Structures are given as C-alpha cells and as structure tokens.
Amino acid sequence: MTSERRLSEHLARWLGAWPPASGLDIVGEPGRTRPGWDGRLHPVLGVAGPEGGVLSVPPEHAGPVSRRYAADGDLAVVGPQVPAMVGYPQRGWFTAVYRWTLRPASLPEAGEWVPADDPHVPAWLRPFGGDVLVARDPETGAHLAGVGIKRHDAYGHELAVVTAPQAQGRGLARGLVAQAARRVLDEGAVPTYMHAPDNLASAAVAVAAGFPDGGWTSFGLTEETP
Numbered sequence: 625m626t627s628e629r630r631l632s633e634h635l636a637r638w639l640g641a642w643p644p645a646s647g648l649d650i651v652g653e654p655g656r657t658r659p660g661w662d663g664r665l666h667p668v669l670g671v672a673g674p675e676g677g678v679l680s681v682p683p684e685h686a687g688p689v690s691r692r693y694a695a696d697g698d699l700a701v702v703g704p705q706v707p708a709m710v711g712y713p714q715r716g717w718f719t720a721v722y723r724w725t726l727r728p729a730s731l732p733e734a735g736e737w738v739p740a741d742d743p744h745v746p747a748w749l750r751p752f753g754g755d756v757l758v759a760r761d762p763e764t765g766a767h768l769a770g771v772g773i774k775r776h777d778a779y780g781h782e783l784a785v786v787t788a789p790q791a792q793g794r795g796l797a798r799g800l801v802a803q804a805a806r807r808v809l810d811e812g813a814v815p816t817y818m819h820a821p822d823n824l825a826s827a828a829v830a831v832a833a834g835f836p837d838g839g840w841t842s843f844g845l846t847e848e849t850p
Contacts (some may be wrong), residue, residue, distance in 0.1 A: 627726045631814045633834060634780025635671055635678070644676030648699060650690040652683030661774045662751055667710055669844040671722055679843070685710045695830050698842070707845055715845045721827065722842040723817045727833035734799030735759035735769070737807075746770060757804050758798050769796040771804045781813045785829065801833035818842055 635642035640653025648670075660666045670679035679690050679699075689709055693702050704717045737755040738745060744765075749756045752772030759769045768791035774782040783804050787797045805815035817835045819826035831837070 627809065627814055629780040630812070631724060634777055634814060634816075637777045638663045638780060639669060639671060639678045639680040641678050641680075642671075644672075644678050645796040646676055648672065648677050648679055648691060648693065650681065650686055652686030654683060656680055656682045661776055663735060663846055665799045667712060667845060668706055669842070671840065671842050672836070673840045678751075681706070681710055687784065703843060710845075712845055715848065716759075717843070718846050719821065719841060720818045721821055721837060723819075723830050723835040724814055724840070725805055725833075725835045725836060726809070726814070726818075727834055728803040728809070728815070729798070731799045731802040731833070733803045734796050735771070740772070748772075748831040752784075755809075757800050759791075768794075769800055771800045773804065773808065779813050780806045780816055781811075782816045782818065783808070795832075797829045798832035799850060801829060801835070805833065805835075 632642055637649065640655065641649060641651045646845055656667045656669070657665070668679070668681050679689070689706060692709065693699070693703065696702050702721070707713055707715045707717060721756065726846050734781055735757045737757055740750050740753050745756060746767050749758070749770050749772050750772065754773065754775065756773070757771040758767060767788060769785065769787040771783055771785045774784060776782060783801055785797045785801050801817065808815040819830065824838045
C-alpha cells in the first residue's frame, strides 16, 4: 500500500468516510461515541483538504447538523453551533492547521525512545502509551523535550511535541518531530501534525521537520476538561 493510500485509509477509518464527495460531507460515524486514543470521547472531528472535507459526528446527530450546514453553507458560522447541537454545550469549537508528510526532514536524531511508563518520563507523555521520544540533558539527565504519538489507527499517527522553556530555541523540537515521523513511516503509518493557526512557533517546527502546509485544516470540539 502506498503512503498516499495509507493517509486515505486513516482518514476513512478516523472520520468514517474519505475522500469527500463535496465541499464538506457530514457523516454519522459510530466511532464518535467510543473512546479515542486517550480513552476519552472525541464526538466531533473533521478534516478538509484542497478538494473538500469530512465532518464526522455521532450518527444520531448527522441529520440535524447536515440540515443546519445546508441552510448556511459556512462552517465558520455553523461550527461554533455544533457543540450544543451534539449535546456538549460546555465545549468549544476549534480549527487547526492539519499537516502530514511522506518525506520528513533528514535531521540528526535528537532523542531516544523509551516506554511511556518509564518513571523518568514526564507526566504529560505517559498517556500516549507505547514508546515516547525524549531528549534529556546529557549532564543532568533533565528532560528537555519530548514527542508522544496519538495512535488513531493502524494508518495514521499524530505527533505531539513539547519543549521545556529552558531548552527552547535549540532546534530540539524539529529534530524530535522529524525523527518520530521517520519511525511512523517505517512502521507503515503516515505521520500527521496539528497546530493552532496562530501558533507560529509550532508552524516553524512543522516546516523544519518536513511537514509542509498543503492547505489542509482540521476542526471539531475542544478537549474535554478532565
């Protein structure tokens, strides 16, 4: 299976349909009512590329959301109304830049893979499970940066990176993201990366690591408060 096909398989499994048949297909997907990679519900998810997008909602809400979108035709207007429409009025609506790559940057390896339950792994990395990628200070062993992998399905793995304040500006994040992306590809999946449109630092990391901005976006409900 080609890498491009793997991306399509991922989006079809994650959202319930892909490729889109129109500017925005609204689909009812049972997966929206089941826990995701982190054990929490993600009741609304969407991705759009240059040729259209898919908005995935619980099956019982597909009809009402479709009718509301048909009446307005503007996701920027309808999106913020969706949380209340699907029974989550306390949550907000997000839009993010969605990136993926088949050719990560050839940067030197910046970290080492360790089990997420290693006692030295920072708390924020533990929920990812499996192996996580960490960079430590060679003298003190202090954690400097890390990458966790959201294993949505067998074909699409989303990367998340955080750098400690004292280690920012060293290029660690871009090196770690590129290193993690190469491993994801080697394992037969496609690495993806999301960030807020106004997060210029995260955008710079993505570009340097080999994740171009291809005009793709993602959208859905904001995270549930623990």
